[in-house]
Amino acid sequence: MTTHPTTPFDGQKPGTSGLRKKTKVFMQPNFLENFVQATFDAIGGVTGKTLVLGGDGRYFGDAASQVILKMAAANGAARVIVGQGAWLSTPAASNLIRQRGADGGVILSASHNPGGETEDFGLKYNMSNGGPAPEAVTEAIFARTKVITEFHKLDAPDVNLEMVGESHLGAMTVEVVDPVCDYADLMETIFDFKALRGLFHEGFTMRMDSMCAITGPYAVEIFENRLGAPKGTVVHETPLPDFGGMHPDPNPTWAHELMAEMMGDNGPDFGAASDGDGDRNMILGRGIYVSPSDSIAVLAANAQLVPGYAGGLKGVARSMPTSAAVDRVAAALGIDCYETPTGWKFFGNLMDAGRVSLCGEESFGTGSDHVREKDGLWAVLMWLNIIAARGQSVAEIMADHFVRFGRNYYSRHDYEALPTEQANAMLGDLRARLDTLKGTSYQGLTVESSDEFSYTDPVDGSVSAQQGFRILFEGGSRVVLRLSGTGTEGATLRVYLERYVPGPDGLGEDPQTALAPIIAATEEIVGISARTGRQGPDVIT
């Protein structure tokens, strides 16, 4: 018996990046099975196909992998390539799909959300290009979850995923592979490993915080084993099912141990952190934090110093809420800069069409067309390669960048776990008033325009509407508001604040001070504190 009757679950709608729920929701009988079968059905079945499977090692990932393998076998898949221990970082999974010519892959992660039995779990499907399924596919999956009546699952013992090698599940081959080696090899083809070894040999110091999540084994192999950084350069390097209680989101709030070390008197030259599944990154120098929006701009401006991009960039892209810092670099380089909705899936078409090489998001995501996911360790290596080539510190590189391009002061304020109805009502009211804001003034700032962002994909013409509210002030400052699509509890309001200062004066302010008038104007327009009763944001990045 491989066919099992089932009934639909409510709420299996994929968000910004796959389906994310409380782990216990995923553990309910048939919940995972329904979503996996709906995914297989929506992509036209998996008969004869090769899939990649792995995740960030969080609680339930190993059990879920066994279910997915048995379902793939019962649905007729030919081969599933699995990371040893069911481990694969998201960029490594993307690489494996591309390198092995697989038809797609299933990634088990809730990314930067905490893990454990009482925390979060997630699943997303990636296409044969190695990138997250586009909206047309995630909508087809959701439609299928609403009418599902049965799923297929082989009744067989669990597969041993702890040993590299091949075994069989029914007629399907299960190939367990080293999760790290192919990815580390790919990095060697992009970066100047000789120069990086020289950097560490000369005593350059670095702290890499893997936050008890999946990048630990990758970072140890790359930085300590291949590049010769001293043992102990990578901390929190062992992936744990609950991330050791850490919230594996690489931002100043959650990576506070690293922040304290980098801002201390004897901090290392360079610091970085990554998230649960290894696609995000935070970059720090001694005494300096690099905002993700600035990071992508610096990487674009200096990419030609890195062997993999020595021939120049095809173009760049950023999500709409990300600051326009990279736009200025693109203009100086004479290349295109695309503005997409939030979600890495929107960059895939641009990369496949050869329009962009580098992409970045304010949410600590940077990456390039070497894979079709954002890539935390790639970003760290980009920075190291640029530091080695320029012979300058992070602080010096940032100062030079601001003098050359001006500074886009930027910050994101998050209000987490708001009652969903309250958040919807607040933004619903804003939507209703959006057309009346033009010409009105708040805290000395006059609204130049306001709209709700809608994106037409330049490659396939697909339209994604309602992607965030934009209020532009005269003089180039702006605020963007949208609800997160990755949370699992209530609604998270994200407020993105930006102000451009051309320099040469005024480049060294504290971002919160520089943005204070916009913060106050936003409160006057939207009334976040007044309506939610919150004194301030839960997270500031």
Ligand code: G16
């Ligand atoms: C995901 C997406 C990113 C997005 C981020 C935040 O990242 O892949 O493109 O910027 O979520 O999305 P939201 O603002 O809707 O919460 P990750 O690292 O969680 O996969």
